Amino acid sequence: MDPQNPTPLKTHLVSSTESPEFTHLTSSLTRSTIIALDAEWKPLRSHHPTYPTVSLLQLACQLGHELDSVVVFLLDLASLPFPSIWELLRDAFVSPDVLKLGFRFKQDLIYLSSTFSSMGCDSGFDRVEPYLDITSIYQHLQQKPPGKKAPKETKSLATICKELLGTSLSKELQCSDWSCRPLTEEQKTYAAMDAHCLLEIFNVFREKVIKEGILVHSSSEHHPPIVNLGLKQVLLEKFDICNKVVRMKFREAVDMVRATDVSNDISAVEGTAIVTQPRNTQPMDEFLLMVASKYGENILLGESDKKPKAAKRKGKRRSSVGYKHGQYDDDWKGPAPWDLTVGGDGHPKFLCDVMVEGLAKHLRCVGIDAASPYSKKPESRELIDHANREKRVLLTRDAKLLRYEYLIINQIYRVKNLLKNEQLLEVIETFQLKVSEDQLMSRCTRCNGRFIQKPLSTEEAVEAAKGFQRIPNCLFDKNLQFWQCMDCNQLYWEGTQYHNAVQKFIDVCKLNE
Known part of the structure; x- marks a missing residue:
């Protein structure tokens, strides 16, 4: 089966604050309303007494509603000066104008905070808000019947990509040594895809929600646009003495002040996530505000999160x-x-x-x-x-x-x-195995079975596939040969993917030498 040809990723490796890539990063952060987050580090042995050091941080910035407007930045934390980028990242993590996407990102944030703290940034990072986990999106897209609880087990990101996007997300390089430099091209591609796929999944979710009209008027009743409210009304309407609500209302009030007077410098207030400089970012549109309100959450790190837990010895x-x-x-x-x-x-x-x-x-x-x-x-x-x-x-x-x-x-x-x-x-x-070109692609990759000795014609393949496997119509006029596994009956054909695989293993096994 021929693979799809996706649009090449726009990827930038940021290894210096003096580079054009860093300038592009700072500009993109002010123009993005959605950012997907991921991080990579060198794996440590289990029960290691310290947190691993994050070597790479991925930021996939979506500058419009289409995926071709996505730019992925790979922040090389082995080269960048931590104090110079700490404030930039902190502001992006807590900006109310930017919806952050992640896949179980709390663990990444713990390691990231520990890494920055060890490099002179005493406070590290303590929160990401507003935040939306891909697992929440996935559970919604499963269309569980009303009243039926979603299963407790959380599927892997690779499985979610396979189900929602129809593409395979290889995790082969997940455990590679991310502290080694220079990074290989394969590592860069893997890291970029890990962040980019989060935006792809979100856009599948966006299309479904818009099509079904699920969020229309769902949150506007509870959160009227602040441009129609006075400062006092924002602070007092449905007021609750709960600290969480106070912070939310205060942030809305500050947003209103910024909207009316961009020259004001809003100072930090203890207990709130307010940045110390005026933001040049654009507010989220109504759709994103409603998504954040209905499905979003916040990642908040406590003191216990910042200290590695001692290994527990099991008494078995x-x-x-x-x-x-x-x-x-x-x-x-x-x-x-x-x-x-x-x-x-x-x-x-x-x-x-x-x-x-x-x-x-x-x-x-x-x-x-x-x-x-x-x-x-x-x-x-x-x-x-x-x-x-x-x-x-x-x-x-x-x-x-x-x-x-x-x-x-x-x-x-x-x-x-x-x-x-x-x-x-x-x-x-x-094991001193002998591999020849004639052996390549002679077994079923699905079940390990052998193929039938004689290839099938297109007509025979169509008949064999009935009720079992769909053969794309575009193959009917190509006069291809089809092969069927004798064990699981899976059909294969010698398309572009087949020839690419043969060439790959000729190169890997060095059969031309």
Whole structure:
């Protein structure tokens, strides 16, 4: 299937306050009413006593209603002077004129605040408002029946993108070392897409809400436009002594004053999110105000959020059976269970657990038998028994699996690399696998099955796909060959995506050398 050709992202790496990119950033922040936020850092070991240092902050600024008006800024925090950008970011985080989007951004803000505090900005960041989490948008778009509670589990951003946008958001580089410089082009693209997709999801939500007229007159009854009110009325109407309401009314009053006299310098007031300089930003339109009122929330960090919690030791007793520390190491010593010298059939076979499921698809693309577990969350013993029964080597990144005492010699290998291409080369070199161009794309990437020996014509493929899979009409006049998996019946064809994949694995496996 041919992939869609999205408009290239307008991405700017900001590594100096003297650069044109920084000037473009400051200008865009004053013209944006929606900003998507994300951050990247070098992963730390679990229970590390300090917060990780944020290395990159992504700001996707939408300057209009269309996605082609989006500009993504990658703030290189390894190069930028923190005191010079702290106030700019703080003002953007608390500006009432800008709706901030994020995906579980509170954790990012905690790490970001810790990073800035450690670099001389004593107060760090303590809030983001108004804020809208993508999970809230997703739950609304699911159209749950009235009175039915949404499920407690929160889906990943990659899953949400797949369901709402129909595109795959690769998380392959999420755990890469973001502290290394220079950043690779792949890292820059990944980081930009992570922020940009939040705006894409919001625009899907915008279209649905406008089409259904859900928000019309829903919030205007409760929050009349401040331009029609006097200062006293803004402060007193529906007044509540609750501090939260006082801050909200005060902010509305200050906004009205700014609207009538832009030359005034509004000073900071304790307990409020008021900036110290006049803002040149444009107020949010009525739609965004209503969205923020109905679906928005605020991220507020307390003192407890700014201090890493001590690691808790779980008092579980280790079983005397089935667990033995240090039986395996990370190096493969062979022979593999498929080796002819130990009674195997000579055909390499692997079982890939969930931690290397991307590697499983890559192995299938180069014609290597790479099975997946039968269940979504298999027990360790279940994985090991599966591998033993089918004479497979279990591939994983879980070091704990190496410690089970009922492992048979040479039954498990811990993959060391993080990226799928590098993992593929690691496995090929470790097990001395032979890969040829004829093997490429000879297995079903969905289930690991083999293809039928004879290709199908277009007419045969249409018949085989009835009630199961839709073949795009644009393929009917291209005289393509179709291949069907013998196990799951999935149909494939030799379109642009196929040829691109073949060339990719020729390059990755260095088959031309």
